[in-house]
Amino acid sequence: MHPGFVDLPAMRFVTALHHPDSGDVFAHYQRMFDWIAAEGHAVDTALLHYREEYDPGFVSLSLSSLRLMVPIG
Numbered sequence: 001m002h003p004g005f006v007d008l009p010a011m012r013f014v015t016a017l018h019h020p021d022s023g024d025v026f027a028h029y030q031r032m033f034d035w036i037a038a039e040g041h042a043v044d045t046a047l048l049h050y051r052e053e054y055d056p057g058f059v060s061l062s063l064s065s066l067r068l069m070v071p072i073g
Contacts, residue, residue, distance in 0.1 A: 013051065013069040014041070020062055032070050044073035 014036055018028050029050070036043060051069040058064045 009047070011044075011047070012072050014072055015067055015069045017065055018061070018068050019065045025061055025068070028068060029070070032068060036070065036072060041072045044071045046073075047071065 014032055016028065016032055018025055022028055033043065048071060051071075053067040053069065055065060058066065
């Protein structure tokens with residue numbers, strides 16, 4: 001299998017690192033949504049609702065970190 005590619009338009013994201021000791025990932029997203037609203041931004045779900053980036057060797061949320069990303073307009 002050959003690698004493929006995806007051509008995405010430029011987007012802005014609010015990001016946060018979620019570590020194993022950061023608690024529930026859904027609560028972490030909620031804190032991000034609360035911050036976005038408090039700062040006067042709006043979530044932009046026209047192309048995607050969220051994105052997560054996992055480090056190589058990711059095992060699970062209880063053992064590995066990941067970057068949470070929410071698109072804003």
